[in-house]
Amino acid sequence: MSNVTTASSTEAKWWGGGKSPFNVEYGKVMMWYFLMSDAFTFGAFLISYGTVRFSTNGWPDPNEVFRSFPFAPEGVHAPLVFVSVMTFILIVSSVTMVLAVHAGKNMDKNGVVRNMIWTIIGGIAFLSCQAWEWNHLFHEGAWWGQNPFINADGTASSTNFTNFFFTITGFHGFHVFSGVVINIIMLIMTLTDKFEQRGHYLMIEKAGLYWHFVDLVWVFVFTCFYLL
Amino acid sequence: MAHTHTAEENKAVIAEIKKVTIILSVLTIVELILGFWMIGMQNAGLKLAIKGSIVILMMAKAFYIVAYFMHLKHELKNLIMTIVVPLALFIWFICAFLSDGNSFRNLRNTYNPYFKEQSTIKVEKKEGAHDEKAIEQK
Structure with missing residues (x-):
């Protein structure tokens, strides 16, 4: 952080040459650009969902669809409860990821290992929750091309609702899955002293960017499907 | 570093x-x-x-x-701008596509009596597990 403040305190010609105009490492810039393209992919999915929803007269009530909880008695009505658990799991795992990045900046190997393990546990917990929810919805008769839930106003629904739900949460879940795999690789590299030998933990920062992005996308997915 | x-x-x-x-x-x-x-x-x-x-x-x-x-x-501001400015396209995407969806709904409600009718008929809540439903359809 200190080099940023010194660099921006003078009126510098950033593009005049001889300086790094972004002052971040190449891999990190590329991670940002990848995340930007990924944001457009998710954005396209969510906007098409919104467009279809706006072009339809009725839509299922999310509080009727997502009302169950694991180990809860049959027919329990607990809307928003399970998804709030999932949201908090992802927020907490994002926090432990920040702590891992911070420990990496201090060359604190034990801190990185500890926080990476928590982050991985959080990711796996989220995936398990999602697997349970998908399984539950499947047994209620919901799947791509099949929608057992009627619209909130009591009229017949189309399969748009389930198609978008499974496609978008599935795409997000796949991102979580690859994030967990990346985090496990980072953990192994930390444990085998790869980053100690390199003298920096920049890879943890890049994995961290990806992981926070996954959390960021969930903020939007969660709001669009469960709250609105 | x-x-x-x-x-x-x-x-x-x-x-x-x-x-x-x-x-x-x-x-x-x-x-x-x-x-x-x-x-x-x-x-x-x-x-x-x-x-x-x-x-x-x-x-x-x-x-x-x-x-x-x-x-x-x-x-640095340079990096912030290269990331945030392209994302401003979303403002346009959201406005354009949502209003398009809305206008499509209005058009269908005006010119497609079947579409309009479907959204007024109440249906029974569908019950049953996944497998039963699949059999029912056949």
Whole structure:
């Protein structure tokens, strides 16, 4: 952080040459650009969902669809409860990821290992929750091309609702899955002293960017499907 | 390349992480309270207002994640601009596509009597597990 403040305190010609105009490492810039393209992919999915929803007269009530909880008695009505658990799991795992990045900046190997393990546990917990929810919805008769839930106003629904739900949460879940795999690789590299030998933990920062992005996308997915 | 923090810088970073964690949790809890409040609500205008507030809270959460967790706020302005400016396209995407969806619905309601009729007929709630339903369809 200190080099940023010194660099921006003078009126510098950033593009005049001889300086790094972004002052971040190449891999990190590329991670940002990848995340930007990924944001457009998710954005396209969510906007098409919104467009279809706006072009339809009725839509299922999310509080009727997502009302169950694991180990809860049959027919329990607990809307928003399970998804709030999932949201908090992802927020907490994002926090432990920040702590891992911070420990990496201090060359604190034990801190990185500890926080990476928590982050991985959080990711796996989220995936398990999602697997349970998908399984539950499947047994209620919901799947791509099949929608057992009627619209909130009591009229017949189309399969748009389930198609978008499974496609978008599935795409997000796949991102979580690859994030967990990346985090496990980072953990192994930390444990085998790869980053100690390199003298920096920049890879943890890049994995961290990806992981926070996954959390960021969930903020939007969660709001669009469960709250609105 | 590695730049280790001093003890004071460390404290400041940890304090910032704690602050953002609390903000994100509070925003999420407020979103959930609004969500619970909306359940079974009949007043369409109020419902729309709540949905608007939820979207604003969502944008606030996104800002805190990107700015602090992803550290973008502490990067150089050059980098911030190359990332944020292209994302401004979303403003156009959302306005254009949602209004297009809305106009398509109005067109169908006006010119497609079948579409209009379907949205007025109440149906029975479909029951049954996945497998039973599949058999039923055959």
